[in-house]
Amino acid sequence: MAATRRRGEELERAILDAVWLELSTVGYANLTMESVAHRAGTSKPVLYRRWSNRVVLVLAALRDQVTPLGQDLPDTGELRGDLLALLNRAATRYREFDHDLLQGLIGEFPHLQTEIFEIAPAAVETLLARAVARGEIAAAPVTQRVARLPLDLVRHELVITHEPVPDHVLAEIVDDIFLPLIRARRDAHNRMKK
Structure with missing residues (x-):
């Protein structure tokens, strides 16, 4: 047969x-x-x-x-909580991958398809849109680079330290870098509209 x-x-x-x-x-x-x-x-x-x-x-x-990072986005009722939950999910996901795999993919960066990098900005943009809808932040345009920044910083931590990203580092990324940047961009956008 x-x-x-x-x-x-x-x-x-x-x-x-x-x-x-x-x-x-x-x-x-x-x-x-x-x-x-x-x-x-x-x-x-x-x-x-x-x-x-x-x-x-x-x-x-x-x-x-692996379930896509942008699927079933967290909704804690506040932007900070949503961002921390998303970054925690990303850090956990990256930890699940063998370091050899991450290093190998990063080493072949020029061959990566660009749509891979569109997932992170789309997820963050969704979280920002929810915050605008809740009245938590004012609407302001956000570039792909800015939207990608929090997850890029998590990935950077993992690649550089080879260690899990501690919660306090995730909080620093959100509280000391990303939220102040979003507020500054919103303020600059509002000044330009006047």
Whole structure:
């Protein structure tokens, strides 16, 4: 009896599962398209038809395994609480990933797709919009760089220290950096409108 050829979701499931097994077995640095193809019982050309390189393949596996940061955003009833909850979730998520994986992805930064970096600003912009709707802050335009800043700082802490980000550091990012920046931008925007 001839083996049936896997296609579609069944094949993709086998490949993404193989990526996770490879990551846990050999780490990101030693993961290759060939090793994933072998573990998944397929060929490299099949992988390359779906994913252009190792980074894109690993990111697809990450998306498959992990709930997106921007999904089910916290709603504590105040901007500060929402931001702290989001940063805590991000710090916890980054801790769950092997340091080798984070360093490897960062090392291949030029190959990362830009939409990956749009998740953080969109999440923060949603939290800011909620705060505006509650009357907690005045509406003011926020650039992608500003919206990305809190999560960029959390990622920086993890990459530099190789340690979990303590709660007091998350509070500093929110209280001493991000909220004052948002207030200053709002004040500058209001002055320009006058």
